[in-house]
Amino acid sequence: MSEARLKLPNFGGLGASIGTVFTVLTGFWILMMILLPVSYMVDFSFRFDLPPGKIGGPEDVHTLDNYRYLLFGPPGSPERLSIFGWEFQANVLHLVVFFRTILAAIFVTGLNFLICYPVTYFMAQKARGGTARLLAVCLILPFWVNEILRAFAFRILLGGGGVVNEALIGMGLISEPIDFIRADVALYMGLTYAYILLMVFPLYNALESLDRNQIEAARDLGSPSWRIHWRVVMPHAKAGIASGCTMVFMLAVGALAVPQILGGPSNLWFTQVIYDRFNTSLNWPLGAAYAFVLLVTCVVFVLLVMRLFRVDLGEIAK
Amino acid sequence: MTADRIRGLMMGFYVLLFFAWLFGPLIIMSASAFNTATPPTVTPWQGFTFDWFGKLFANRDIREGVGTSLLIGLGVVLVAVPIGLAAAVLMTKLRARARSVYYAIVVSPVLMPGVIIGVSTKVFWDRLGTAVGASYKSFFYDGIFLSVVGQSCFISAYCMLIFLARLQRFDRAQEEAALDLGASHVQVFFKVLLPFLRPAVLSAAVLAFLTSFENYNTTVFTILPEKTLTTVLASKVRLGTDPSISALAFLIIAITVVGAVAYEIRARSEARRLGTA
Numbered sequence: 210m211s212e213a214r215l216k217l218p219n220f221g222g223l224g225a226s227i228g229t230v231f232t233v234l235t236g237f238w239i240l241m242m243i244l245l246p247v248s249y250m251v252d253f254s255f256r257f258d259l260p261p262g263k264i265g266g267p268e269d270v271h272t273l274d275n276y277r278y279l280l281f282g283p284p285g286s287p288e289r290l291s292i293f294g295w296e297f298q299a300n301v302l303h304l305v306v307f308f309r310t311i312l313a314a315i316f317v318t319g320l321n322f323l324i325c326y327p328v329t330y331f332m333a334q335k336a337r338g339g340t341a342r343l344l345a346v347c348l349i350l351p352f353w354v355n356e357i358l359r360a361f362a363f364r365i366l367l368g369g370g371g372v373v374n375e376a377l378i379g380m381g382l383i384s385e386p387i388d389f390i391r392a393d394v395a396l397y398m399g400l401t402y403a404y405i406l407l408m409v410f411p412l413y414n415a416l417e418s419l420d421r422n423q424i425e426a427a428r429d430l431g432s433p434s435w436r437i438h439w440r441v442v443m444p445h446a447k448a449g450i451a452s453g454c455t456m457v458f459m460l461a462v463g464a465l466a467v468p469q470i471l472g473g474p475s476n477l478w479f480t481q482v483i484y485d486r487f488n489t490s491l492n493w494p495l496g497a498a499y500a501f502v503l504l505v506t507c508v509v510f511v512l513l514v515m516r517l518f519r520v521d522l523g524e525i526a527k
Numbered sequence: 528m529t530a531d532r533i534r535g536l537m538m539g540f541y542v543l544l545f546f547a548w549l550f551g552p553l554i555i556m557s558a559s560a561f562n563t564a565t566p567p568t569v570t571p572w573q574g575f576t577f578d579w580f581g582k583l584f585a586n587r588d589i590r591e592g593v594g595t596s597l598l599i600g601l602g603v604v605l606v607a608v609p610i611g612l613a614a615a616v617l618m619t620k621l622r623a624r625a626r627s628v629y630y631a632i633v634v635s636p637v638l639m640p641g642v643i644i645g646v647s648t649k650v651f652w653d654r655l656g657t658a659v660g661a662s663y664k665s666f667f668y669d670g671i672f673l674s675v676v677g678q679s680c681f682i683s684a685y686c687m688l689i690f691l692a693r694l695q696r697f698d699r700a701q702e703e704a705a706l707d708l709g710a711s712h713v714q715v716f717f718k719v720l721l722p723f724l725r726p727a728v729l730s731a732a733v734l735a736f737l738t739s740f741e742n743y744n745t746t747v748f749t750i751l752p753e754k755t756l757t758t759v760l761a762s763k764v765r766l767g768t769d770p771s772i773s774a775l776a777f778l779i780i781a782i783t784v785v786g787a788v789a790y791e792i793r794a795r796s797e798a799r800r801l802g803t804a
Contacts, residue, residue, distance in 0.1 A: 226712070235614045246650070331538055353779075465641075466743045484642070522630070
């Protein structure tokens with residue numbers, strides 16, 4: 210390497226000026242928008258909730274209090290949780306919300322996959338060029354409509370005097386309107402509906418590349434269709450399934466608007482608890498701690514999916 | 528053969544049901560914009576009206592929200608598209624080892640819940656502002672600035688993915704040829720690489736704008752006292768439903784359908800032109 214080269218880095222053939230501009234842009238993004246904000250959030254979550262004047266002062270030290278709060282609630286709280294006869298102090302409300310959110314998000318992801326798989330398979334394998342294109346456009350259309358408005362549509366549909374209740378009453382099936390919102394039916398439907406596209410797209414890309422002859426061959430060899438799907442189609446679409454499920458789970462577990470609009474009054478989503486720390490019962494460090502717990506949950510989920518389906522990050526985040 | 532036929536019919540019926548589920552809620556919501564009944568519904572149908580549109584346009588919060596959303600959207604396009612382009616081009620210059628680490632970092636915002644991006648942006652700039660002793664009127668505490676930065680965090684990653692897909696088809700020989708013929712690196716970028724990336728710049732800009740316009744999860748944390756269309760909508764819908772929101776939904780759906788049809792017609796005529804050429 211010559212002296213001049215050392216002074217003016219070449220950036221792998223980009224040239225010094227363009228290379229510098231690009232490095233500065235990317236560096237700003239990575240440092241100021243991704244790494245530092247998240248690091249600050251994590252650091253902040255290990256601190257006390259202090260008034261602005263005391264921040265940076267002698268009392269601004271690290272603590273585990275916020276995480277203790279999520280597990281045990283405020284010191285001396287009378288709430289108890291008992292698991293297998295072992296009783297201990299616990300922040301029942303928040304812990305229940307946390308685990309319910311994760312289970313509900315997994316449920317929504319599974320439901321979404323079950324609904325989308327047959328449609329996507331049809332689009333990718335059975336539909337001809339023109340039809341497939343039309344179906345694709347029809348699929349994308351609803352997703353240009355804001356998530357909040359889509360949730361609102363389900364409120365109109367499933368509310369007390371909503372269309373579904375009126376129809377059921379009109380048919381004489383029920384006499385009193387069913388409270389779909391309190392029963393969380395509206396929430397699960399709304400969440401499933403909201404993220405269909407993110408399941409369909411990766412699935413479609415994976416299924417489309419499957420050679421139809423493979424299915425024919427399996428059929429000729431006498432395989433029933435469920436086994437064709439289990440042994441031929443799904444293994445081929447593995448990366449697509451992993452990607453779709455990850456995206457839907459992430460969006461469902463991190464959803465805020467849909468639970469705010471369609472969630473029952475007594476059932477909170479974990480993101481709503483975080484939202485409250487920042488907007489109503491102001492306690493930023495506690496909110497940051499909860500956000501970090503959510504982030505760790507998501508990372509664990511992605512790692513699990515990568516391990517389980519044996520795919521890498523590039524295949525998931527396409 | 529008949530068994531196949533029955534299976535085919537069932538499949539068709541399922542697909543039909545699926546699309547009914549996809550469009551039903553939107554159609555009913557649109558229809559409720561024209562019904563005098565409130566809260567919005569189509570049953571019972573009390574009478575046809577355009578009043579809700581008038582009420583929608585008269586709503587100051589919504590008008591203000593749309594203005595702020597447009598401004599933020601524009602800001603995000605100006606920030607996220609250049610960053611996405613730069614990050615994508617840099618990635619092609621990295622060695623395999625460094626590339627996988629780099630990729631994991633820059634793609635992480637795509638997989639991070641929007642709520643976390645919102646929280647971390649809010650906390651980071653607030654503490655930075657405190658650390659440098661900035662006044663509450665400076666950009667550290669400006670909802671529009673924070674929202675542009677927060678949204679650009681993950682929208683830049685979307686843009687980068689678009690550019691990466693396009694760059695995969697770029698023939699490096701073009702670059703080398705231009706350099707051999709005496710072009711400077713800056714010239715090569717503006718005369719060879721950028722023109723090649725132009726379609727990707729366009730789609731990245733459109734995607735960035737639309738994603739920004741409809742973002743809620745991040746914005747609700749970073750917007751501070753300002754209002755965007757989505758935050759106005761969310762607080763309205765939570766407090767109580769009102770058919771003027773259906774009217775807004777109807778307008779958005781109408782614009783979308785017109786846009787999609789126009790795009791489809793263009794794509795088809797393009798395909799026909801290429802087919803005959």
